[in-house]
Amino acid sequence: MSEAPDNLKYAESHEWVQVDDGVATIGISDHAQDALGDLVFVEVPEVGATFDAGDAAAVVESVKAASDVYSPVSGEVIAVNEALADAPELINDEPYGEGWIMRIRMTDDDELDNLMDAEAYAARVTDDD
Amino acid sequence: MPKQTPLYDRHAAKGAKFVDFAGWDMPIAYGSQLDEHHAVREKAGVFDVSHMTAVDIEGAEAVAFMRKLLANDxxxxxxxxxxxxxxxxxxxxxxxxxxxxxxxRDDWFRVVVNAGxxxxxxxxxxxxxxxxxxAVTARPELCxxxxxxxxAREICDPLLGKAAEAAAELKPFTAVAEGPWFVGRTGYxxxxxxxxxTDAEHALKLWGGLMDAHVVPIGLGARDTLRLEAGMNLYGQDMDESVSPLACGLEWTVSMADETRDFNGRAALEAQKAAGDAPVFIGVVLEGRGVMRAHQxxxxxxxxxxxxxxxxxxTMQASIGLARLPPGELGKVxxxxxxxxxxxxxxxxxxVRNGDVLV
Known part of the structure; x- marks a missing residue:
């Protein structure tokens, strides 16, 4: 059974978001990393890049397949997790911690309303299984 | 309804994730596919490949038939x-x-064919x-x-009953049949x-013995990365009915030596060789970042x-692949x-061979 912490918001496409003072930290869910299998390569965006909600912003590649990571919110990338270049497995080991992918300064706080809370996401993932 | 091997419950008990492979419910991985891969390179792993089928060819003219049927001699x-x-x-x-x-024997050949x-x-x-x-007899009941x-071999030895002694003596690419056991020193x-x-009963016993000896079960995921590192082709991916052995790096398996042997496909291969326009089939190692995938x-x-x-x-911590290209000077790829x-x-x-990187 995969985990989905209560303090995060979740996208249909399996990203999580934690918002702190207008900055969204984004990663992929425990369910997503488990489905992908061992990650071997992560392509993070450049700092300064801007995305609309729903844009492909990063790529995670596992032993099995490549998968886009969509930004759940609009805004500018202000930080990326450089550690993933050498240790993509951080996403497998700690999807909600050291395995974060990018931080985006949000331009529209209302977009958070389009995301699921942990309970809704857990239900969505159970439907998947 | 996908087919299951007699070991299905054992896989489930080990936490296998299953995938439909050629109509079979097969383990893709039990946990980390990378750990499974390394276990085979460093220690030992066991694969249930009972979805593949043994086929026996028996009879007085078995040799003549196989020399006609197969491209190798x-x-x-x-x-x-x-x-x-x-x-x-x-x-x-x-x-x-x-x-x-x-x-x-001269009147008994056994081949193992792909599931699909x-x-x-x-x-x-x-x-x-x-x-x-x-006569050709498929043996789908065998695991x-x-x-x-x-x-792998030393761990198996005490688990092979009457076949143990003969198995211990096997040279590479050789097999022995003893009681319920057919043991070949081959692999992928x-x-x-x-x-x-062997039959389901003995396969279940062997599986149990291997688990007791802490042999790691390996899914189809690691089977694919292991065979790719070993430079071995996968049917349906690197070759199929539209591809000749000359176009997928398998010319070495075609035996033209005996000119009187008229095997299936011989004339076509001779014409292809004479034309000299077969594609080249190469290995590639990615030098930049990313992961290569089939069909790129x-x-x-x-x-x-x-x-x-x-x-x-x-093993190499890099992306590798097999590729088919037009003949000629490749230059920068x-x-x-x-x-x-x-x-x-x-x-x-x-x-990679026997744990060592060769390229």
Whole structure:
């Protein structure tokens, strides 16, 4: 059974978001990393890049397949997790911690309303299984 | 409803994730696919490949039939139990399947065919055997366990009952049949080990013994990365009925030596060789970042080609692949990965053998 912490918001496409003072930290869910299998390569965006909600912003590649990571919110990338270049497995080991992918300064706080809370996401993932 | 091997419950008990493979519910991985890969390179792992099928060819004219059916020549197999790797070809040289062929006696051969091609293979063999004093019998009731890795043989030894002594003596690419056990020193990983064919009852016992000996169960995911590192082709991916052995790096498995041997596909292959325009089949190691995948475009001086296999090599910690390209000088080679052109180094497979990186 995969985990989905209560303090995060979740996208249909399996990203999580934690918002702190207008900055969204984004990663992929425990369910997503488990489905992908061992990650071997992560392509993070450049700092300064801007995305609309729903844009492909990063790529995670596992032993099995490549998968886009969509930004759940609009805004500018202000930080990326450089550690993933050498240790993509951080996403497998700690999807909600050291395995974060990018931080985006949000331009529209209302977009958070389009995301699921942990309970809704857990239900969505159970439907998947 | 997908088929299940007799070991299905054992896989489930080990936490396997299952995937539909050629109509079979097979374990893709039990936990980390990378850990499974390393276990085979460093210690030992066991694969349930009972979805593949053993087929027996028996009869007074078995030798003559196999020399007609297969592109490699079973006349090379001088001692009982010797095996070879070969393609089974259509008349136009296209590959029906690739298989291991064991010559157990002059009147008994055993081949192991791929799961996805079993039905058409057996139908083809039944049709081709007409006129020979020989019979083709599929043995779907038999299980196949591959135990692979540097410690695989010594771990298996006490678990093989009456076959143990003979198994311990086996040279590479040789098999022995003893009671319920058929043990071949063959595999699909580039490591030493056995492929063991037996009935469900003995397969379950062997599986239990291997688990007690802490042999790691390995899913189809790691099976693919292991075979790719070993530079071994995968049927349906690197080759199929539209591809000749000359176009997928398997010319070495085609035996033209005996000019009087008129095997299926011979005339077509001779014409292809005379034309000299067969594609080249190469190994590639990605030099930039990313992971190559099958069907991505490969760009070279001789023209555009395609990756037939691609993935991540856990042993090399780099992306590796097999590619088919137009003949000619290749020059600098790049691979188009998700819109980026990434440089790749051309190598001759295998990439890894017996735990060592060779490229």
């Amino acid at each position: 079973v006349a090379k197999l001088k001692k009982p139990g010797k095996a070879l790797y070969t393609c089974m070809l259509q008349e136009d040289g296209g590959i029906i399947d690739d298989l291991i062929c064991y010559r157990m 091609t079993t039905d058409k293979d057996v139908a083809w063999m039944q049709q081709q055997v007409e006129g020979f004093d020989a 196949i366990l591959a135990v692979q890795g540097p410690f 990983t580039g490591e030493d080990g056995f492929e063991i064919i 475009k490969v760009l070279a001086e001789s023209g555009d080609g395609e990756l037939t296999s691609g993935g991540f090599s856990p 790049t691979v188009e990965i998700r819109g980026r052109e990434v440089p790749a180094r051309v190598v001759t497979p295998p990439f």
